[in-house]
Amino acid sequence: MNVEDLILHCGPVFGNVRLSADALSLWFIAVICIVFACGAIYGRDYMKRYSGRGAAVKLHWAHYAVCFLSMVALCLVRNTLAFLVAWEIMALSSFFLIVFESWKKEVIEAGTNFFVQSHVSAALLTVGFIAIAQKTGSYDFAAIAAYDGSVWPLVLILSGFAVKAGFVPFHTWLPHAHPVAPAHVSGVMSGVIIKIGIYGILRVIALTTANLLVAGYAILAVAAVSGLYGVMLAIMQHNLKKLLAYHSIENIGIIGMGIGLGCVGAALGKADLAALGFAGALLHTLNHALFKSSLFFAAGNVYQAAHTLDVERLGGLAKKLPWTAAFFLVSSVAICGLPPMNGFVSELAIYLGLFGWLDGAGAAGAVGASFAIMALVLIGGLAVLCFTKAFGIVFLGTPRTALPEMREFGWSRKLPLCVEAAIMLSVGLFPQFYASAAASVVASFPGVSGSAGALPDWMSNVGAATLATVGVIAALAGLRQLAGRGKSVREGETWGCGYTAGTAKIQYTATSYTRTYADLCSGLLGNAVRCDPIEKCYPGRAAYESENYDAFERHFISAPLEAYRRFMDRFSFLQNGRLQYYILYGIVCIVLAILLTLVLA
């Protein structure tokens, strides 16, 4: 891929801004385009519910377009100052996208949280980029490659990107922002906006010449924790979109494990490890963008049909929304990394890299690799637990509460989901084509040196296996069709142990489905229980209420902030609302300033 760089002359502040499109940029731009296009088609119909707010909807779509353009720009610019400007445009436009329903309190709260945290990310990036520019005297990306000073600016930059990507401990904005945004915005945000953080991390790794071993171990550890923590909390969520938001953290963890593995491979001089790690990360970026946006779109259908996202109140939607259910099922299989869908392909690449690392590794490597494998296996198993719950409780069985009348949505909503499902299936069945594209991206990464070429061949064997799986399923379905000919098929009530008056309330709930798991993990997860127990012979009103929370957020983010707020409260007497005091403060300040200058002089 040889596209000439474009130099824009942008005045004295920015200097020459270089625009360049290499394979890495194009990979991410392709992902962004697919998801934004599907989101736009889906959102057109979704926003019809808000037709009474014409101006707000128009402004919404304007922000959508600006957000898209800023994301493409982020992938193209090669100048850190211009990058920061585009970053800010993206952050602001996505903030306005999230707070569309600004008349709701929780929307504004979540939006503010997002706003603050995305500026923490921007601040980290700004400091990091300026520190590098100070040292090298250039704002061009080439300066990062040439930079050979202290490692801290790079750490700051990577942390800034990690906030955007949602790695633990920077994940706390995600579960608040996703549930309140309109469905297509959640889909786009989880699908691609958080991936810009991944793009940034990969871009820095592709540029830097530093030794990546420590960085690789660090990324791998953070990513494994993110993956496990994300899915462990996801299982406990009863809000469907919040559950999906925690799953984004999990999948970012899987992508991060790929990146970490790639770094370790590059540092150890094992080219095939590096190729598998980076290619797995890239493929999983594409895959997650597809299945997560599909899941959010399907959740949007559920929300607009049932007017609730609380899984405990739903049930039996597969009968009323069969297409939505089918898309949700397909994407659930994909997100669990099960063949024949696409998630399997990228996870397999990362697995193979980890097993390759185990072979011939020293003590540190063997421990690292075996724990990374364990983490990935547990993430996979927990994801199955989580998505059988999400799909099973929401779409199967019978409705748990009286749900409003609902009909399946029209083609303008099915089309984007169909397109994404088709791409997902094609990645699963013919991974060699996508692998060869990923291989050409990976070829430019440090320490890969040509070993990416073997990926497509290997992937074509994987594709044969997934194709065979589909073939066997089809063959067995045909066999049943043949065997069923002329046989009686009757209807009979679900087996109730002889009890025939069962109601919908008798069904297993999401809480009971995850109860044993919750007990096992109770030490790691936050669970607040409020209980008015039954006491005495004539008990009064008894109540039991349990609520689970993000223990990490509460203890490491909210608690320090609360302490800080209490400390600052001590000075609240200063702001007493009387004008004469404020004038006095001004005079005191001026006098102090004059005195200080005199004293110092």
Next chain:
Amino acid sequence: MTGFALILFAALFFDGLIVRTKSVCSGRKGPGVFQPLKDVARLMRKGAVYSPTTGWVFKAAPIVQAASVVMACAVIPLGEYGALLSFRGDFVFFAYVLALGKFFGIVGALDTGSSFEGMGAAREALYSMLAEPAFFMVVGSLSLLTGFVSFADILPAIHLSGAMSCAIAVVAAGVLLVLELIENSRLPVDDPKTHLELTMVHEAMILDNSGFDLGLILAAGYLKFAMYAALIANLFVGSVPDAWDVPAFLAVQAGSAVSIGVVESFMARARMNHNPQFVFALTSVALLLVFGVLLAVGNFR
């Protein structure tokens, strides 16, 4: 092809052999070795009853479950006879395609809206999640021992020479045997003969399946037995002369069937709330195996 055919062949008598062993141990006359097969054939000829609560997910579930086991069998070799499908990382495919079957088994059970089946599904999901790391650690240690990353390369390369490799093979076989018990929902984790829905795991999930679907699920279960036993057999087949491959394979199949029968005859099931500990303890044994292998291959510096 030979390996795949032999697994199919072994599946024909596997469950029957377990049932025979249990009859002999308890001093009953008991049914013949082929009774389970006859049951499947009878079920497959029958019509079906579907609950009005269920939909297409419930109908798709048994098919995907059976297909997943067939595909998992396809990546297992037999000694020098290669597998039907083989590629680097095929053991990941093995585990994940089985998980696909479990996924559909679980959502199929939830589709009935029955509290029993929800309970069974929740248990199955949890146990298989906890058992998964053990499998990966066993395969990881074997991969480390041989330096390969696909079943078709790893398994024939295991030659039992010296105390260390024998110990590794025996521990690996033990872990795989317990995994076989867990994955097939047998004692001590689950009792297939229990008649009380509250204590069921796998049986509770298929309460509403009937006719061809139930037959398919049972057949897939027999195939799954033979599949795990084939993995165990492969640990030892590499060390016998080529001509003895097939007899050794069949002997291991018969041996594991009999040992499962003996375990089931003389053991009570574990309490339900002890099961997660039991299942997860297997992972630590498997992790021990990994570090044992690291010591054995001598790059644990």
